[in-house]
Amino acid sequence: QVQLVESGGGLVQAGGSLRLSCAASGRTFSSYAMGWFRQAPGKEREFVASINWSGGSTSNADSVKGRFTISRDNAKNTVYLQMNSLKPEDTAVYYCAATTYYSGSYYIENYDYWGQGTQVTVSS
8 A cells, every 4th residue: 555645735926836745655665656647627637747666767748848847755755746937727736646557657547546636726
């Protein structure tokens, strides 16, 4: 079992930055690839970024490339999402999730564990 708890969300003006954190419980954190997803009101949950177990490989959605960076610290059982140059369309609830299937990390159905989400609101 892996329990995930996100933090770091909030209200920020367009052009600003936030860093989300996702703290994982359990001794097997480094065995999992990790992903960030988001869900805006009235929309489906969508892939944002993922990172493999070692942190040596990452993937990003086209909509956030060059603005968002995913990273992880296995010693702290934590994955991060640094979000820069935020836009109003980035407003959503952001979720972290864990999967053993990094090559399929774009797909929601491949994730085994999910956090409860943290709200990010970007004002124009």
